[in-house]
Amino acid sequence: MQSQADIYTLNSGDLDEEITRLNTQHVLFDDVMNNELLPPHITAELSSNPSPKICEIATGTGIWLSAIAKTLPASAELVGLDFDTTKFPPKSQLPVNVELKFNDMYEAQPEELQEKFDVVHLRFIAMASRKGQGIALVKNLLTLVKPGGWFIWGELTENIPHVQPPIDAWSRYLQLAHKFGLQQGRDVELPQALPHYLKSAGCVDVDYKVYYAMSLLYGPKGADIIKRSQNELLMAVNILVDGILAKGGVDGLRTKAEGIDIITQTKRDLRGDVKVNTNIFRCYGRKPL
Numbered sequence: 556m557q558s559q560a561d562i563y564t565l566n567s568g569d570l571d572e573e574i575t576r577l578n579t580q581h582v583l584f585d586d587v588m589n590n591e592l593l594p595p596h597i598t599a600e601l602s603s604n605p606s607p608k609i610c611e612i613a614t615g616t617g618i619w620l621s622a623i624a625k626t627l628p629a630s631a632e633l634v635g636l637d638f639d640t641t642k643f644p645p646k647s648q649l650p651v652n653v654e655l656k657f658n659d660m661y662e663a664q665p666e667e668l669q670e671k672f673d674v675v676h677l678r679f680i681a682m683a684s685r686k687g688q689g690i691a692l693v694k695n696l697l698t699l700v701k702p703g704g705w706f707i708w709g710e711l712t713e714n715i716p717h718v719q720p721p722i723d724a725w726s727r728y729l730q731l732a733h734k735f736g737l738q739q740g741r742d743v744e745l746p747q748a749l750p751h752y753l754k755s756a757g758c759v760d761v762d763y764k765v766y767y768a769m770s771l772l773y774g775p776k777g778a779d780i781i782k783r784s785q786n787e788l789l790m791a792v793n794i795l796v797d798g799i800l801a802k803g804g805v806d807g808l809r810t811k812a813e814g815i816d817i818i819t820q821t822k823r824d825l826r827g828d829v830k831v832n833t834n835i836f837r838c839y840g841r842k843p844l
């Protein structure tokens with residue numbers, strides 16, 4: 556088995572493609588989540604705070620922090636942490652109150668950041684999750700939250716979107732990805748175990764909401780949601796195939812040729828009105844006072 560530090564799959568492909576994928580994904584998912592960067596009651600609570608402090612763990616390109624910076628006063632302090640700093644944009648492209656730094660979310664968190672933040676936000680780390688360590692991860696990250704502050708963790712449903720009508724390429728990919736996740740020692744209970752993790756780590760007022768991508772079909776953003784979701788899935792399959800191969804592969808995806816075949820089949824199957832339900836499960840809880 557790979558060492559736990561090596562578990563993450565999505566940093567092994569083309570860097571520019573991954574940066575583009577994360578930034579495009581943010582815009583799509585923001586629409587799916589009704590442009591609610593935070594659960595509305597948390598946004599309302601922050602609005603009476605003259606200088607809110609927010610930390611994003613596993614921030615990637617910092618795209619969510621850059622977006623939320625636009626909604627907050629200039630006095631807000633926004634810190635993004637990630638163990639891969641190559642995806643960080645240059646400082647000149649970030650809002651002045653956003654700072655991005657190296658940090659491993661599984662390590663003890665820096666002294667100077669302890670209990671500093673009103674909100675700690677984490678999302679889309681299923682590929683970096685470790686079996687049996689969900690509660691320990693929440694406990695570790697809660698050390699950054701002020702008493703009374705919020706911890707938020709969002710993931711795609713069942714790690715992956717559902718496709719309707721079912722297509723062979725996706726069923727084939729899902730089986731490989733599941734086998735590979737088990738082989739890597741990943742937590743395959745996400746996202747449904749999130750409320751349990753937050754409560755067991757000591758959070759109160761724990762709740763969650765699921766946002767359904769295809770609900771957008773019935774509103775003003777409906778016209779291109781099918782195409783946007785298909786494009787996102789295709790970009791994700793590309794980078795996931797590279798990532799799985801870079802980690803030695805799994806039965807059914809051991810060779811470059813098998814990878815190309817999966818990508819070609821996905822492109823072929825994702826036609827017309829095939830709906831990719833990129834649903835998002837967002838769980839939140841408060842650190843007790």
Ligand SMILES: C[S@@+](CC[C@H](N)C(=O)[O-])C[C@H]1O[C@@H](n2cnc3c(N)ncnc32)[C@H](O)[C@@H]1O
Pocket residue numbers: 563565566577581612613614615616618619636637638639642658659660661677678679680683
């Ligand atoms: C799928 S990306 C999501 C990025 C960002 N949260 C977003 O929504 O755009 C997952 C991120 O987790 C980071 N990551 C994976 N394992 C990590 C770890 N142990 N500590 C910190 N960051 C980690 C990766 O480098 C990557 O940037």
